[in-house]
Amino acid sequence: MEPSYDVVIVGAGHSGAQAAIALRQNAFDGTIGIIGDEPDLPYERPPLSKDYLAGDKAFDRLLIRPEGFWKERGIALELGTRIVAVDPNAHAVATDNGHTIGYDKLIWATGGAPRRLSCAGTDLAGVHTVRTRADVDQMKLEVGKVDRVAVIGGGYIGLETAAVLSQLGKKVVLLEAMDRVLARVAGETVSRFYEDAHRARGVDVRLGVAVDCLVGEDQVTGVRLSDGTILPAKLVVVGIGIVPAVRPLLDAGARGGNGVEVDGLCQTSLSDILAVGDCALHANRFADGDWVRLESVQNASDQATVAAKTIAGLKAEYNAVPWFWSNQFDLKLQTVGLSTGYDAAMVRGDPRSRSFSVVYLKRGRVIALDCVNSTRDYVQGRRLVLGRLTPDAQRLADPAVPLKELEG
Numbered sequence: 448m449e450p451s452y453d454v455v456i457v458g459a460g461h462s463g464a465q466a467a468i469a470l471r472q473n474a475f476d477g478t479i480g481i482i483g484d485e486p487d488l489p490y491e492r493p494p495l496s497k498d499y500l501a502g503d504k505a506f507d508r509l510l511i512r513p514e515g516f517w518k519e520r521g522i523a524l525e526l527g528t529r530i531v532a533v534d535p536n537a538h539a540v541a542t543d544n545g546h547t548i549g550y551d552k553l554i555w556a557t558g559g560a561p562r563r564l565s566c567a568g569t570d571l572a573g574v575h576t577v578r579t580r581a582d583v584d585q586m587k588l589e590v591g592k593v594d595r596v597a598v599i600g601g602g603y604i605g606l607e608t609a610a611v612l613s614q615l616g617k618k619v620v621l622l623e624a625m626d627r628v629l630a631r632v633a634g635e636t637v638s639r640f641y642e643d644a645h646r647a648r649g650v651d652v653r654l655g656v657a658v659d660c661l662v663g664e665d666q667v668t669g670v671r672l673s674d675g676t677i678l679p680a681k682l683v684v685v686g687i688g689i690v691p692a693v694r695p696l697l698d699a700g701a702r703g704g705n706g707v708e709v710d711g712l713c714q715t716s717l718s719d720i721l722a723v724g725d726c727a728l729h730a731n732r733f734a735d736g737d738w739v740r741l742e743s744v745q746n747a748s749d750q751a752t753v754a755a756k757t758i759a760g761l762k763a764e765y766n767a768v769p770w771f772w773s774n775q776f777d778l779k780l781q782t783v784g785l786s787t788g789y790d791a792a793m794v795r796g797d798p799r800s801r802s803f804s805v806v807y808l809k810r811g812r813v814i815a816l817d818c819v820n821s822t823r824d825y826v827q828g829r830r831l832v833l834g835r836l837t838p839d840a841q842r843l844a845d846p847a848v849p850l851k852e853l854e855g
């Protein structure tokens with residue numbers, strides 16, 4: 448007989464795991480099955496481009512819960528299994544090995560697949576992405592044999608990977624199509640700071656460059672830019688974002704596009720189907736209600752908790768303040784809020800001191816902070832973002848004034 452669960456969770460990543468944990472925490476005693484296409488127990492992805500790539504953390508320290516936890520809580524894990532179709536009328540999903548699994552409630556928690564370059568050469572050996580343990584294990588096997596690495600994409604993952612690889616002694620060139628790194632997520636001060644930090648550590652940061660193709664026979668040997676320059680590299684890392692893994696849901700009729708649309712309770716437009724994490728497109732109060740997809744541990748955990756509560760009959764709207772972190776070299780960036788659409792940015796402290804923060808404002812209200820080696824501002828600034836407060840500009844710009852004094 449085909450299996451069936453009260454709750455089926457598709458995706459054994461951060462949000463899928465957290466949804467199951469939160470269901471049990473909220474006294475849900477029905478059957479739960481998590482179906483994931485990776486072979487591994489649920490694990491944390493952030494270390495993949497940080498200490499795991501550097502070799503400073505073993506894989507078992509990435510596990511979200513130890514192996515025994517899932518059995519003890521009566522949560523079935525079907526790993527190495529991909530869901531290829533959803534039938535909302537029959538309340539069933541189809542696996543890639545020809546099985547059907549029934550559900551009462553379905554939580555779609557599939558994250559996304561790395562966006563691929565659309566040019567020639569992306570299938571050559573030595574071309575990597577950084578999304579899964581398998582991606583990084585393969586990269587680690589090859590990295591010892593190469594001197595030169597090209598990283599394509601100056602977002603968080605590209606920068607973190609470049610930092611680790613340069614610390615491993617590789618000559619790294621980082622290629623960014625825009626005129627600054629982190630252009631999508633941070634203001635110019637933060638971008639320039641990170642460009643300088645990477646250059647000071649020997650990373651060759653090139654901005655405003657277009658990749659024409661990757662060159663090589665079977666093995667990649669370099670990156671050709673649109674001006675014809677060929678940059679030699681036997682290892683190429685592509686970090687240009689993700690494409691949300693929502694095809695089966697959209698094919699089943701769910702509303703969406705760049706992700707699947709969910710309401711404040713994490714419900715999709717299909718009844719009994721919820722979605723959470725990187726794949727969930729939602730109206731976010733910290734983006735003035737605009738539809739966004741957030742790719743962060745915070746969002747994955749908080750949406751998963753909301754979805755679990757929705758299923759457990761405890762209504763809890765998703766309203767969490769976004770936060771994120773990134774580690775590069777000895778620099779810890781912590782962000783709170785969403786800076787998109789800011790009309791003023793105030794720098795607290797001197798970036799040359801390697802400890803500063805940037806406060807983003809919109810019509811005088813604080814909407815976000817980026818804090819570099821400045822945990823105090825990060826912790827205290829949170830309330831300014833939560834309340835969208837309008838502190839005095841002069842005092843805000845003075846790093847000697849603690850942000851908690853500006854709440855009044």
Ligand SMILES: Cc1cc2nc3c(=O)[nH]c(=O)nc-3n(C[C@H](O)[C@H](O)[C@H](O)COP(=O)(O)OP(=O)(O)OC[C@H]3O[C@@H](n4cnc5c(N)ncnc54)[C@H](O)[C@@H]3O)c2cc1C
Nearest residue numbers: 458460461462484492493530557558724725742743744747
């Ligand atoms: C290298 C890296 C570094 C990061 N660093 C940070 C950081 O410093 N701070 C931070 O806040 N966030 C960071 N993130 C982002 C964070 O890890 C993600 O936001 C989070 O993992 C999202 O959780 P998720 O459950 O939505 O997706 P995922 O964790 O990606 O899990 C989705 C799972 O579903 C599986 N799946 C997809 N389709 C199917 C299917 N059809 N059937 C079955 N299984 C399927 C996927 O293979 C995957 O295992 C980082 C991400 C990466 C990749």
